[in-house]
Amino acid sequence: MYLALQIILVITSLLMGLFILLHKGKGGGLSSLFGGGMQSNLSGSTVVEKNLDRITVITAILWVACIILLGLFQAFDWAA
Template sequence: MTLALQIILVLSAVLVTVFVLLHKGKGGGLSSLFGGGVQSNLSGSTIVEKNLDRYTIFMAIIWIVCIIALNLIQAYGG
């Protein structure tokens, strides 16, 4: 059980990182420093961006649940 949770934890961490990096830059932070600010915001948030948000949140919840489960297994033995 612990090994399965650890594998899911690593996979979800990698996927959350990938999903966050796939998001479009919204502000004038580091994305505008490297040329991201040149783009115009003619279109609002698209269906793809909304789905990407949902996938990111879903994977983050899985990541948090795995961390809590692994801590409970470690604390109470298992």
């Protein structure tokens, strides 16, 4: 179980990084520096953005749950 949680933690960490980078930039930050400001008018529907938000939140919840469970495993020495 401990190894499975570690694997899930690595996978959710990579997915969260990917999903966060896929989000559309809201301001004039780094996203507009690389042409994101020009594409914001041409971007697709908001349904895709809403689904991406939901997937990101679910992935973040799984990530936090894995961290808490791994902490409990180490605190109570259940990893053996």
